[in-house]
Amino acid sequence: MALASAEREVHEALDALKAPFVVHHDLVLPRTGAPVEHLVLGPTGVFLVEAKRYANPVIVRGRVAHCGGRSMGPVVDQAARRAAAVRSVLGVEVRAVLCVLSPLEPDGKRDRLVVDGVELTSARWLTRVLTRKGTGLSYEALVRLAALTVVRFAPKERRPCACGGDLVVRRRKSDGAALLTCSRHPVCRVAEPVALRSA
Ligand SMILES: [Zn+2]
Numbered sequence: 001m002a003l004a005s006a007e008r009e010v011h012e013a014l015d016a017l018k019a020p021f022v023v024h025h026d027l028v029l030p031r032t033g034a035p036v037e038h039l040v041l042g043p044t045g046v047f048l049v050e051a052k053r054y055a056n057p058v059i060v061r062g063r064v065a066h067c068g069g070r071s072m073g074p075v076v077d078q079a080a081r082r083a084a085a086v087r088s089v090l091g092v093e094v095r096a097v098l099c100v101l102s103p104l105e106p107d108g109k110r111d112r113l114v115v116d117g118v119e120l121t122s123a124r125w126l127t128r129v130l131t132r133k134g135t136g137l138s139y140e141a142l143v144r145l146a147a148l149t150v151v152r153f154a155p156k157e158r159r160p161c162a163c164g165g166d167l168v169v170r171r172r173k174s175d176g177a178a179l180l181t182c183s184r185h186p187v188c189r190v191a192e193p194v195a196l197r198s199a
Pocket of ligand 1: 161162163164165166182183184188189190
């Protein structure tokens with residue numbers, strides 16, 4: 001399988017998560033400009049997902065991950081650092097998930113492979129990791145976080161709301177203030193003030 005198609009598979013698996021899950025691709029961290037490959041917000045929590053492919057299998061023994069005789073430490077650290085950076089922007093716990101596109105050992109639905117706070121999974125079990133019951137987010141919290149993500153990260157592509165609608169910027173009639181609201185308003189009542197940057 002070509003590299004591009006394996007990565008596309010991860011992209012599509014994430015996009016297949018249904019509302020109230022909200023998925024963003026290719027966000028950029030404020031200040032550092034570091035890339036956030038995928039950010040998933042759902043009732044099961046907030047996840048930073050990075051997909052990695054190697055020429056050799058990735059082997060997890062105890063709490064250490066190796067690939068081709070080398071420690072995966074730097075890769076794990078980077079994912080953990082980026083999750084911490086997103087946490088500081090959104091103010092909620094963000095879990096880092098490393099989706100390994102090379103063979104992963106062990107690999108099964110019973111195995112939770114956590115190395116330095118970062119969970120390793122294969123593409124096969126990725127959806128399960130993201131939908132597994134854990135620290136939950138209420139629907140209201142999720143709707144607000146989805147709006148906050150758009151305000152803080154300003155993604156270029158579609159801006160999904162947790163209700164399945166789209167978040168759009170509107171001007172409030174009374175005072176002209178810019179608000180991020182949902183296309184399903186008034187059914188969905190998210191309204192997050194946006195500081196519009198001058199172009
Ligand atoms: Zn909505």
